[in-house]
Amino acid sequence: MENLIQTKQLYKQFGDVMVLNGISETIAKGEKVVVVGPSGSGKSTFLRCLNLLEMPTSGEIWFEGNLLTGASEHQVDKLRTKMGMVFQQFNLFPHMTVRKNITLAPTKLGLMTDQEADAKAEELLTRISLLDKIDAYPSQLSGGQKQRVAIVRALAMSPDVMLFDEPTSALDPEMVGEVLDFMHTLADEGMTMVVVTHEMGFAKEVATRCMFMDEGRILEQSPPADFFGNPRNARLQDFLSKVLY
Protein backbone atom coordinates (compact mmCIF):
# COMPACT_ATOMS: atom_id res chain seq x y z
CA MET A 1 0.00 0.00 0.00
CA GLU A 2 1.05 3.56 -0.70
CA ASN A 3 2.65 5.40 2.19
CA LEU A 4 0.83 8.58 3.12
CA ILE A 5 2.53 9.69 6.30
CA GLN A 6 5.83 8.55 7.66
CA THR A 7 7.61 9.65 10.82
CA LYS A 8 11.24 8.89 11.57
CA GLN A 9 12.71 9.02 15.06
CA LEU A 10 10.23 11.65 16.23
CA TYR A 11 11.15 13.32 19.54
CA LYS A 12 9.27 16.11 21.27
CA GLN A 13 10.38 17.74 24.46
CA PHE A 14 8.34 20.16 26.59
CA GLY A 15 10.70 21.68 29.15
CA ASP A 16 12.30 18.71 30.90
CA VAL A 17 9.63 16.26 29.82
CA MET A 18 10.19 14.05 26.79
CA VAL A 19 6.65 13.69 25.43
CA LEU A 20 7.55 11.74 22.30
CA ASN A 21 10.36 9.24 22.58
CA GLY A 22 11.52 8.41 19.09
CA ILE A 23 8.45 7.42 17.11
CA SER A 24 9.05 5.85 13.70
CA GLU A 25 5.76 4.98 12.11
CA THR A 26 4.16 4.65 8.71
CA ILE A 27 0.53 5.27 7.85
CA ALA A 28 -0.67 3.98 4.50
CA LYS A 29 -3.42 5.33 2.30
CA GLY A 30 -6.82 4.02 3.36
CA GLU A 31 -5.75 3.00 6.86
CA LYS A 32 -7.82 3.92 9.88
CA VAL A 33 -5.38 4.17 12.75
CA VAL A 34 -6.82 4.61 16.22
CA VAL A 35 -4.39 5.77 18.90
CA VAL A 36 -5.27 5.07 22.51
CA GLY A 37 -3.40 5.47 25.76
CA PRO A 38 -3.58 7.05 29.20
CA SER A 39 -3.66 10.85 29.44
CA GLY A 40 -0.21 12.36 29.15
CA SER A 41 0.99 9.46 27.03
CA GLY A 42 1.83 11.76 24.11
CA LYS A 43 -0.89 10.57 21.75
CA SER A 44 -2.30 14.04 21.10
CA THR A 45 1.18 15.47 20.68
CA PHE A 46 1.96 12.75 18.15
CA LEU A 47 -1.17 13.61 16.18
CA ARG A 48 -0.47 17.35 16.34
CA CYS A 49 3.05 16.76 15.08
CA LEU A 50 1.71 15.11 11.93
CA ASN A 51 0.53 18.45 10.52
CA LEU A 52 3.17 20.43 12.40
CA LEU A 53 0.79 22.20 14.76
CA GLU A 54 3.45 20.98 17.16
CA MET A 55 7.03 21.26 15.92
CA PRO A 56 8.97 18.13 16.88
CA THR A 57 12.26 18.67 18.73
CA SER A 58 13.95 16.30 16.33
CA GLY A 59 13.08 13.69 13.73
CA GLU A 60 11.42 13.71 10.33
CA ILE A 61 7.83 13.77 9.15
CA TRP A 62 7.05 12.88 5.54
CA PHE A 63 3.68 13.47 3.91
CA GLU A 64 2.95 12.29 0.36
CA GLY A 65 6.65 12.18 -0.39
CA ASN A 66 7.36 15.66 0.98
CA LEU A 67 9.55 16.30 4.00
CA LEU A 68 7.34 18.44 6.26
CA THR A 69 9.98 19.11 8.87
CA GLY A 70 12.31 21.50 7.15
CA ALA A 71 9.82 22.64 4.51
CA SER A 72 9.25 26.39 4.18
CA GLU A 73 6.28 27.89 5.99
CA HIS A 74 4.55 28.39 2.64
CA GLN A 75 5.04 24.74 1.68
CA VAL A 76 3.76 23.60 5.05
CA ASP A 77 0.62 25.74 4.59
CA LYS A 78 0.10 24.12 1.24
CA LEU A 79 0.56 20.56 2.52
CA ARG A 80 -1.78 21.24 5.44
CA THR A 81 -4.66 21.80 3.03
CA LYS A 82 -4.45 18.06 2.34
CA MET A 83 -4.55 17.11 6.05
CA GLY A 84 -7.87 17.84 7.69
CA MET A 85 -7.89 18.22 11.45
CA VAL A 86 -10.72 17.96 13.96
CA PHE A 87 -10.23 19.27 17.47
CA GLN A 88 -11.59 18.28 20.85
CA GLN A 89 -12.98 21.81 21.35
CA PHE A 90 -14.37 22.04 17.77
CA ASN A 91 -12.67 25.41 17.22
CA LEU A 92 -15.34 26.71 14.91
CA PHE A 93 -14.97 30.41 14.14
CA PRO A 94 -17.64 31.93 16.41
CA HIS A 95 -17.93 35.21 14.50
CA MET A 96 -18.82 33.48 11.23
CA THR A 97 -21.91 31.63 10.08
CA VAL A 98 -21.70 27.90 9.38
CA ARG A 99 -21.51 28.68 5.67
CA LYS A 100 -18.58 31.07 6.16
CA ASN A 101 -16.81 28.61 8.46
CA ILE A 102 -16.86 26.05 5.66
CA THR A 103 -16.14 28.31 2.70
CA LEU A 104 -13.48 30.56 4.26
CA ALA A 105 -10.38 28.47 3.62
CA PRO A 106 -11.25 27.15 0.12
CA THR A 107 -12.07 30.66 -1.13
CA LYS A 108 -9.27 32.51 0.68
CA LEU A 109 -6.75 30.06 -0.70
CA GLY A 110 -8.13 30.40 -4.20
CA LEU A 111 -9.07 26.73 -4.49
CA MET A 112 -12.72 27.45 -5.24
CA THR A 113 -14.84 30.36 -6.39
CA ASP A 114 -17.49 31.68 -4.00
CA GLN A 115 -20.17 29.77 -5.91
CA GLU A 116 -18.24 26.51 -5.92
CA ALA A 117 -17.51 26.80 -2.20
CA ASP A 118 -21.16 27.59 -1.49
CA ALA A 119 -22.29 24.56 -3.46
CA LYS A 120 -19.75 22.39 -1.64
CA ALA A 121 -20.92 23.70 1.74
CA GLU A 122 -24.53 22.97 0.87
CA GLU A 123 -23.69 19.50 -0.36
CA LEU A 124 -21.69 18.66 2.77
CA LEU A 125 -24.31 20.10 5.11
CA THR A 126 -26.99 18.09 3.36
CA ARG A 127 -24.95 14.98 4.11
CA ILE A 128 -25.08 15.70 7.83
CA SER A 129 -28.69 16.96 7.67
CA LEU A 130 -27.74 20.45 8.83
CA LEU A 131 -28.50 22.40 5.67
CA ASP A 132 -31.10 24.39 7.61
CA LYS A 133 -28.30 25.67 9.87
CA ILE A 134 -26.19 27.07 7.04
CA ASP A 135 -26.77 30.67 8.09
CA ALA A 136 -26.69 29.99 11.83
CA TYR A 137 -23.78 30.96 14.04
CA PRO A 138 -21.86 28.28 15.98
CA SER A 139 -23.34 29.53 19.27
CA GLN A 140 -26.75 28.42 18.01
CA LEU A 141 -25.65 24.80 17.49
CA SER A 142 -25.46 21.88 19.91
CA GLY A 143 -22.09 20.31 20.67
CA GLY A 144 -22.67 17.39 18.35
CA GLN A 145 -23.77 19.72 15.56
CA LYS A 146 -20.71 21.89 16.10
CA GLN A 147 -18.36 18.94 15.82
CA ARG A 148 -20.04 17.63 12.69
CA VAL A 149 -19.76 21.09 11.12
CA ALA A 150 -16.09 21.14 12.14
CA ILE A 151 -15.56 17.81 10.38
CA VAL A 152 -17.37 19.11 7.31
CA ARG A 153 -15.24 22.26 7.36
CA ALA A 154 -12.15 20.08 7.11
CA LEU A 155 -13.74 17.91 4.41
CA ALA A 156 -14.45 20.96 2.25
CA MET A 157 -10.73 21.07 1.53
CA SER A 158 -10.92 17.52 0.09
CA PRO A 159 -8.11 16.27 2.31
CA ASP A 160 -6.18 13.04 1.76
CA VAL A 161 -6.14 12.26 5.47
CA MET A 162 -8.22 13.31 8.45
CA LEU A 163 -6.67 13.75 11.89
CA PHE A 164 -9.04 13.55 14.85
CA ASP A 165 -7.86 14.79 18.24
CA GLU A 166 -10.29 13.33 20.81
CA PRO A 167 -13.29 14.49 18.76
CA THR A 168 -15.93 13.33 21.23
CA SER A 169 -14.26 14.10 24.56
CA ALA A 170 -15.93 17.50 24.98
CA LEU A 171 -19.40 16.29 24.04
CA ASP A 172 -22.37 15.49 26.21
CA PRO A 173 -22.87 11.71 26.18
CA GLU A 174 -26.05 11.82 24.12
CA MET A 175 -24.21 13.59 21.30
CA VAL A 176 -21.25 11.25 20.99
CA GLY A 177 -23.16 8.86 18.77
CA GLU A 178 -23.99 11.28 15.96
CA VAL A 179 -20.34 12.30 15.65
CA LEU A 180 -19.01 8.74 15.73
CA ASP A 181 -21.63 7.64 13.19
CA PHE A 182 -20.46 10.33 10.79
CA MET A 183 -16.82 9.34 11.30
CA HIS A 184 -17.80 5.74 10.68
CA THR A 185 -19.37 6.73 7.36
CA LEU A 186 -16.23 8.57 6.35
CA ALA A 187 -14.15 5.52 7.18
CA ASP A 188 -16.42 3.31 5.10
CA GLU A 189 -15.93 5.66 2.16
CA GLY A 190 -12.21 5.01 2.29
CA MET A 191 -10.94 8.15 4.00
CA THR A 192 -7.54 7.70 5.61
CA MET A 193 -7.95 8.52 9.28
CA VAL A 194 -5.79 8.90 12.35
CA VAL A 195 -7.96 9.10 15.44
CA VAL A 196 -6.94 9.79 19.01
CA THR A 197 -9.86 8.73 21.16
CA HIS A 198 -11.14 7.09 24.30
CA GLU A 199 -14.04 5.48 22.43
CA MET A 200 -13.01 1.81 22.50
CA GLY A 201 -16.18 0.73 20.73
CA PHE A 202 -15.29 2.96 17.79
CA ALA A 203 -11.74 1.57 17.76
CA LYS A 204 -13.03 -2.00 17.67
CA GLU A 205 -15.47 -1.36 14.86
CA VAL A 206 -13.68 1.09 12.61
CA ALA A 207 -9.93 0.77 13.12
CA THR A 208 -7.76 -1.21 10.74
CA ARG A 209 -4.98 -0.82 13.27
CA CYS A 210 -4.94 0.15 16.93
CA MET A 211 -1.97 1.75 18.59
CA PHE A 212 -1.25 1.89 22.31
CA MET A 213 0.95 4.76 23.45
CA ASP A 214 2.47 5.37 26.85
CA GLU A 215 5.30 7.65 27.93
CA GLY A 216 5.89 8.82 24.39
CA ARG A 217 6.34 5.38 22.88
CA ILE A 218 4.13 3.06 20.89
CA LEU A 219 4.11 -0.02 23.08
CA GLU A 220 1.84 -2.21 21.02
CA GLN A 221 -0.09 -2.11 17.77
CA SER A 222 -2.23 -4.64 16.02
CA PRO A 223 -5.61 -5.08 14.32
CA PRO A 224 -8.45 -4.46 16.77
CA ALA A 225 -9.32 -8.16 17.17
CA ASP A 226 -5.84 -8.92 18.55
CA PHE A 227 -5.50 -5.57 20.26
CA PHE A 228 -8.58 -6.02 22.39
CA GLY A 229 -8.80 -9.82 22.37
CA ASN A 230 -5.22 -10.72 23.02
CA PRO A 231 -3.15 -7.80 24.32
CA ARG A 232 0.44 -8.79 25.05
CA ASN A 233 1.91 -5.69 26.67
CA ALA A 234 1.28 -5.60 30.43
CA ARG A 235 0.53 -1.91 30.46
CA LEU A 236 -1.97 -2.28 27.64
CA GLN A 237 -3.64 -5.11 29.55
CA ASP A 238 -3.82 -2.85 32.59
CA PHE A 239 -5.13 0.08 30.52
CA LEU A 240 -7.81 -2.03 28.83
CA SER A 241 -8.94 -3.50 32.11
CA LYS A 242 -9.58 0.06 33.33
CA VAL A 243 -11.38 1.39 30.27
CA LEU A 244 -13.43 -1.68 29.33
CA TYR A 245 -16.01 -2.50 31.89
Added chain:
Amino acid sequence: MFNDLPGQIYKTLFVDNRWMLFVDGLLTTLMIAGIAIVLGVVIGSLVAIAKVNALRNKKLKWLSVICEIYTTVIRGTPVVVQLLIMYYVIFAAAPPELAPYVAAFAFGINSGAYVSEIVRAGIMSIDKGQMEAGRSLGLSNSMTMKSIILPQAIKNILPALGNEFIILFKETSIVGYVAVTDLTRAAELIRSRTFQPFVPLIFIALIYLGIVMLISWGLKKLEKKLAQSDAR
Protein backbone atom coordinates in the same frame (compact mmCIF):
# COMPACT_ATOMS: atom_id res chain seq x y z
CA MET B 1 -21.36 86.22 35.81
CA PHE B 2 -24.96 85.69 34.76
CA ASN B 3 -25.66 89.38 34.20
CA ASP B 4 -27.30 89.91 30.87
CA LEU B 5 -26.80 86.36 29.62
CA PRO B 6 -28.47 86.99 26.25
CA GLY B 7 -26.16 89.96 25.75
CA GLN B 8 -23.14 87.81 26.60
CA ILE B 9 -24.24 85.15 24.18
CA TYR B 10 -24.77 87.77 21.50
CA LYS B 11 -21.32 89.21 22.08
CA THR B 12 -19.62 85.81 22.13
CA LEU B 13 -21.27 84.32 19.09
CA PHE B 14 -22.60 87.02 16.79
CA VAL B 15 -20.51 90.19 17.09
CA ASP B 16 -17.95 90.17 14.26
CA ASN B 17 -19.38 86.81 13.15
CA ARG B 18 -17.48 85.09 15.97
CA TRP B 19 -19.47 81.88 15.56
CA MET B 20 -17.40 81.24 12.46
CA LEU B 21 -14.33 81.03 14.64
CA PHE B 22 -16.03 78.27 16.64
CA VAL B 23 -17.01 76.42 13.49
CA ASP B 24 -13.48 76.59 12.08
CA GLY B 25 -12.08 75.51 15.45
CA LEU B 26 -14.48 72.58 15.66
CA LEU B 27 -13.57 71.43 12.16
CA THR B 28 -9.87 71.60 13.05
CA THR B 29 -10.49 69.62 16.24
CA LEU B 30 -12.44 66.96 14.34
CA MET B 31 -9.81 66.76 11.61
CA ILE B 32 -6.95 66.33 14.09
CA ALA B 33 -8.85 63.77 16.17
CA GLY B 34 -9.99 61.87 13.07
CA ILE B 35 -6.52 61.54 11.57
CA ALA B 36 -5.02 60.70 14.97
CA ILE B 37 -7.57 57.95 15.67
CA VAL B 38 -6.98 56.27 12.31
CA LEU B 39 -3.21 56.60 12.64
CA GLY B 40 -3.33 55.34 16.23
CA VAL B 41 -5.35 52.28 15.28
CA VAL B 42 -3.04 51.44 12.38
CA ILE B 43 0.17 51.90 14.38
CA GLY B 44 -1.30 50.20 17.44
CA SER B 45 -2.45 47.15 15.48
CA LEU B 46 0.90 46.77 13.74
CA VAL B 47 2.82 47.07 16.99
CA ALA B 48 0.50 44.61 18.73
CA ILE B 49 0.82 42.06 15.91
CA ALA B 50 4.59 42.48 15.92
CA LYS B 51 4.72 41.90 19.67
CA VAL B 52 2.50 38.82 19.53
CA ASN B 53 4.49 37.30 16.68
CA ALA B 54 7.78 38.04 18.43
CA LEU B 55 6.51 35.97 21.36
CA ARG B 56 6.23 32.93 19.10
CA ASN B 57 9.23 33.51 16.86
CA LYS B 58 12.57 34.14 18.52
CA LYS B 59 14.06 35.57 15.31
CA LEU B 60 11.78 38.60 15.72
CA LYS B 61 13.20 39.54 19.10
CA TRP B 62 14.69 42.78 17.71
CA LEU B 63 11.24 43.86 16.53
CA SER B 64 9.73 43.43 19.95
CA VAL B 65 12.60 45.44 21.47
CA ILE B 66 11.83 48.35 19.13
CA CYS B 67 8.12 48.12 19.94
CA GLU B 68 8.89 48.00 23.65
CA ILE B 69 11.02 51.15 23.43
CA TYR B 70 8.24 52.90 21.52
CA THR B 71 5.51 52.14 24.05
CA THR B 72 7.78 52.90 27.00
CA VAL B 73 8.87 56.31 25.68
CA ILE B 74 5.43 57.38 24.47
CA ARG B 75 3.58 56.29 27.58
CA GLY B 76 6.32 57.64 29.81
CA THR B 77 6.26 61.26 28.61
CA PRO B 78 3.47 63.86 28.64
CA VAL B 79 1.57 64.26 25.40
CA VAL B 80 2.09 68.07 25.53
CA VAL B 81 5.84 67.53 25.58
CA GLN B 82 5.57 65.12 22.65
CA LEU B 83 3.49 67.67 20.76
CA LEU B 84 6.04 70.44 21.39
CA ILE B 85 8.95 68.21 20.35
CA MET B 86 7.12 67.21 17.20
CA TYR B 87 6.36 70.83 16.29
CA TYR B 88 9.49 72.67 17.40
CA VAL B 89 12.15 69.97 16.88
CA ILE B 90 11.21 67.23 14.43
CA PHE B 91 9.05 69.33 12.08
CA ALA B 92 10.71 72.67 12.88
CA ALA B 93 11.07 73.34 9.15
CA ALA B 94 7.40 72.71 8.34
CA PRO B 95 5.37 75.77 7.23
CA PRO B 96 2.87 77.03 9.84
CA GLU B 97 -0.19 76.06 7.81
CA LEU B 98 0.82 72.43 8.25
CA ALA B 99 0.74 72.75 12.04
CA PRO B 100 -2.65 70.97 12.38
CA TYR B 101 -1.26 67.97 10.49
CA VAL B 102 1.88 67.89 12.60
CA ALA B 103 -0.38 67.91 15.66
CA ALA B 104 -2.51 65.10 14.22
CA PHE B 105 0.63 63.10 13.56
CA ALA B 106 1.87 63.64 17.13
CA PHE B 107 -1.47 62.50 18.57
CA GLY B 108 -1.54 59.48 16.27
CA ILE B 109 1.91 58.39 17.41
CA ASN B 110 0.84 58.92 20.99
CA SER B 111 -2.42 57.01 20.70
CA GLY B 112 -0.73 54.12 18.88
CA ALA B 113 1.18 53.21 22.03
CA TYR B 114 -2.01 52.88 24.07
CA VAL B 115 -3.95 51.19 21.28
CA SER B 116 -1.16 48.63 20.82
CA GLU B 117 -1.58 47.41 24.39
CA ILE B 118 -5.36 47.26 24.00
CA VAL B 119 -5.10 45.30 20.75
CA ARG B 120 -2.45 43.01 22.19
CA ALA B 121 -4.73 42.19 25.11
CA GLY B 122 -7.49 41.52 22.58
CA ILE B 123 -5.38 39.12 20.54
CA MET B 124 -4.26 37.29 23.68
CA SER B 125 -7.89 36.91 24.75
CA ILE B 126 -8.66 34.69 21.74
CA ASP B 127 -8.31 30.96 22.38
CA LYS B 128 -5.25 29.53 20.68
CA GLY B 129 -7.44 26.83 19.15
CA GLN B 130 -8.69 29.51 16.74
CA MET B 131 -5.21 30.05 15.33
CA GLU B 132 -4.67 26.28 15.19
CA ALA B 133 -7.95 25.73 13.36
CA GLY B 134 -7.07 28.38 10.80
CA ARG B 135 -3.55 27.02 10.29
CA SER B 136 -4.78 23.42 10.07
CA LEU B 137 -6.95 24.46 7.11
CA GLY B 138 -3.84 25.71 5.33
CA LEU B 139 -4.38 29.42 5.98
CA SER B 140 -1.17 31.35 6.59
CA ASN B 141 -0.37 33.08 9.85
CA SER B 142 -1.31 36.51 8.48
CA MET B 143 -4.53 35.27 6.81
CA THR B 144 -5.62 33.65 10.07
CA MET B 145 -4.75 36.81 11.96
CA LYS B 146 -6.75 38.99 9.59
CA SER B 147 -9.84 36.83 9.03
CA ILE B 148 -10.14 34.96 12.32
CA ILE B 149 -8.21 36.45 15.23
CA LEU B 150 -8.48 40.23 14.72
CA PRO B 151 -12.25 40.37 14.05
CA GLN B 152 -12.87 38.52 17.30
CA ALA B 153 -10.25 40.52 19.17
CA ILE B 154 -11.73 43.85 18.05
CA LYS B 155 -15.13 42.78 19.28
CA ASN B 156 -13.66 42.08 22.71
CA ILE B 157 -11.72 45.34 22.95
CA LEU B 158 -14.31 47.71 21.53
CA PRO B 159 -15.20 49.25 24.92
CA ALA B 160 -11.52 49.87 25.75
CA LEU B 161 -10.88 51.20 22.26
CA GLY B 162 -13.87 53.53 22.56
CA ASN B 163 -12.42 54.86 25.81
CA GLU B 164 -9.17 55.60 24.03
CA PHE B 165 -10.95 57.41 21.18
CA ILE B 166 -12.82 59.60 23.66
CA ILE B 167 -9.68 60.43 25.62
CA LEU B 168 -7.81 61.22 22.42
CA PHE B 169 -10.60 63.44 21.12
CA LYS B 170 -10.57 65.53 24.29
CA GLU B 171 -6.78 65.56 24.51
CA THR B 172 -6.59 67.44 21.23
CA SER B 173 -7.72 70.52 23.19
CA ILE B 174 -4.04 71.24 23.94
CA VAL B 175 -3.03 71.92 20.34
CA GLY B 176 -3.20 75.63 21.11
CA TYR B 177 0.33 75.08 22.48
CA VAL B 178 1.60 74.88 18.92
CA ALA B 179 -0.50 77.75 17.59
CA VAL B 180 -3.27 75.66 16.08
CA THR B 181 -6.72 77.21 16.44
CA ASP B 182 -8.94 74.34 17.50
CA LEU B 183 -12.23 74.59 19.37
CA THR B 184 -10.60 75.34 22.74
CA ARG B 185 -8.24 77.89 21.27
CA ALA B 186 -11.16 79.58 19.51
CA ALA B 187 -12.97 79.98 22.83
CA GLU B 188 -9.83 81.38 24.40
CA LEU B 189 -9.40 83.93 21.63
CA ILE B 190 -12.97 85.11 22.04
CA ARG B 191 -12.74 85.18 25.83
CA SER B 192 -9.69 87.40 25.58
CA ARG B 193 -11.64 89.84 23.42
CA THR B 194 -14.95 89.94 25.29
CA PHE B 195 -13.48 89.49 28.81
CA GLN B 196 -16.49 87.25 29.50
CA PRO B 197 -15.30 83.69 30.20
CA PHE B 198 -18.61 82.05 31.03
CA VAL B 199 -20.34 81.74 27.69
CA PRO B 200 -17.44 80.66 25.43
CA LEU B 201 -16.11 78.07 27.88
CA ILE B 202 -19.47 76.54 28.75
CA PHE B 203 -20.36 76.63 25.06
CA ILE B 204 -17.34 74.57 23.97
CA ALA B 205 -17.70 72.27 26.98
CA LEU B 206 -21.18 71.43 25.71
CA ILE B 207 -19.86 70.84 22.19
CA TYR B 208 -17.18 68.45 23.48
CA LEU B 209 -19.78 66.68 25.60
CA GLY B 210 -22.17 66.39 22.66
CA ILE B 211 -19.54 64.87 20.40
CA VAL B 212 -18.37 62.41 23.05
CA MET B 213 -21.97 61.32 23.51
CA LEU B 214 -22.19 60.87 19.76
CA ILE B 215 -19.04 58.71 19.73
CA SER B 216 -20.36 56.60 22.62
CA TRP B 217 -23.65 56.11 20.86
CA GLY B 218 -21.92 55.05 17.65
CA LEU B 219 -19.72 52.58 19.50
CA LYS B 220 -22.70 51.06 21.28
CA LYS B 221 -24.39 50.56 17.92
CA LEU B 222 -21.27 48.91 16.54
CA GLU B 223 -20.98 46.70 19.61
CA LYS B 224 -24.54 45.52 19.14
CA LYS B 225 -23.90 44.77 15.50
CA LEU B 226 -20.79 42.75 16.29
CA ALA B 227 -22.63 40.84 19.01
CA GLN B 228 -24.84 39.33 16.30
CA SER B 229 -22.98 36.01 16.49
CA ASP B 230 -23.30 35.70 20.30
CA ALA B 231 -25.69 33.24 21.86
CA ARG B 232 -29.21 34.53 21.92
